[in-house]
Amino acid sequence: MTYAHDMPTPEKAVRTDAGLASELRLSVMRLRRRLAAERHPDNPLSMGQLALLGALYRNGDQSVGELAARERVQPPSMTRTINCLADGGYVERRSHPSDGRQVVVALTDEGRAVLLADRARRDEWLSRRLAGLSAEERDVLRRATPILQRLAEAD
Amino acid sequence: MTYAHDMPTPEKAVRTDAGLASELRLSVMRLRRRLAAERHPDNPLSMGQLALLGALYRNGDQSVGELAARERVQPPSMTRTINCLADGGYVERRSHPSDGRQVVVALTDEGRAVLLADRARRDEWLSRRLAGLSAEERDVLRRATPILQRLAEAD
DNA sequence: CATAAGTCATTACCCTTGCTAAGTATTCCC
DNA sequence: GGGAATACTTAGCAAGGGTAATGACTTATG
Numbered sequence A, B: 001m002t003y004a005h006d007m008p009t010p011e012k013a014v015r016t017d018a019g020l021a022s023e024l025r026l027s028v029m030r031l032r033r034r035l036a037a038e039r040h041p042d043n044p045l046s047m048g049q050l051a052l053l054g055a056l057y058r059n060g061d062q063s064v065g066e067l068a069a070r071e072r073v074q075p076p077s078m079t080r081t082i083n084c085l086a087d088g089g090y091v092e093r094r095s096h097p098s099d100g101r102q103v104v105v106a107l108t109d110e111g112r113a114v115l116l117a118d119r120a121r122r123d124e125w126l127s128r129r130l131a132g133l134s135a136e137e138r139d140v141l142r143r144a145t146p147i148l149q150r151l152a153e154a155d
Numbered sequence C: 001c002a003t004a005a006g007t008c009a010t011t012a013c014c015c016t017t018g019c020t021a022a023g024t025a026t027t028c029c030c
Numbered sequence D: 001g002g003g004a005a006t007a008c009t010t011a012g013c014a015a016g017g018g019t020a021a022t023g024a025c026t027t028a029t030g
Helices: A017-037 A047-059 A064-071 A075-087 A109-131 A135-153 B017-037 B047-059 B064-071 B075-087 B109-131 B135-153
Strands: A091-095 A103-107 B091-095 B103-107
Touching: A017 B017, A017 B047, A017 B109, A017 B135, A047 A064, A047 A075, A047 A091, A047 A103, A047 A109, A047 B017, A064 A075, A064 A103, A075 A091, A103 A109, A109 B017, A109 B135, A135 B017, A135 B109, A135 B135, B047 B064, B047 B075, B047 B091, B047 B103, B047 B109, B064 B075, B064 B103, B075 B091, B103 B109
Parallel strands: none
Antiparallel strands: A091 A103, B091 B103
């Protein structure tokens, strides 16, 4: 097999910063697709809904704008996700104590229960894959995860 | 700030395997959205199209099925992406030499040029972010990227 | 204190991109 | 040669992202 250009293998490409960027983008895209496809039939929540419940669980009640900014989504998209969850009774809209424009979103008891159950089922596949890695590889991911977070949060 | 439950910070959560799975999923989702949003107005290619051209550039001509499998997408989705790129003259469909069922997709000269130009622009943002990390953090990502790849490829 | 400007959430609408199901062409196997 | 399997495409649907415009409320200004 021959090529008309320098063969850009992933192994070489990842060494340069531009190559790392390309490879990282590919990996993230593919893994995300893989994870989205792993939607268990019992799971009532989409990945976006799960992320929203998770944000409320972790950070407590938040306004729509705060949630949208954290999840890197425009406010209308967040409104729609909230609507779905509110229809299911998983979150509640409350009025902001001092600013009537804002809407505070709060996790309900049912929402918390569904979050934990769904997350357990949904993480099953990924956890199993993680368990198949070496301890060292898991450690790399453990350290990489917050870095990926920070990249996503960057302006 | 108080919570009615044990506060699940990312720092604590990432230590367990299940926690790592959740956090990794969140990070991947957000970063992917962030990257997709970084679509420069000059860029004619979507992330999926860029990934396809990249696969052809890296691995040479491939059949539709091979491309779909590699990108973890169903064949019809790949067909559509190929249609878009073929309309733009970036890829060509060729007949397979020995199997009339298969369609071989090949990168055109124009496709290669567009790939490199688009990738340079698109990676600019991510490269800049990567440059803002410490050398050690970059190294973590460099080692994490192939692991993420493997996770995406797992059954 | 009245009004203009700004902010936050929502509504309405569109586009992209994934999927499944069904259809067509070709190859493989008996 | 004919039926089963394979490869791609077509058609249609749903999720989830976006922008633009509207409404409600707050803040700043004259």
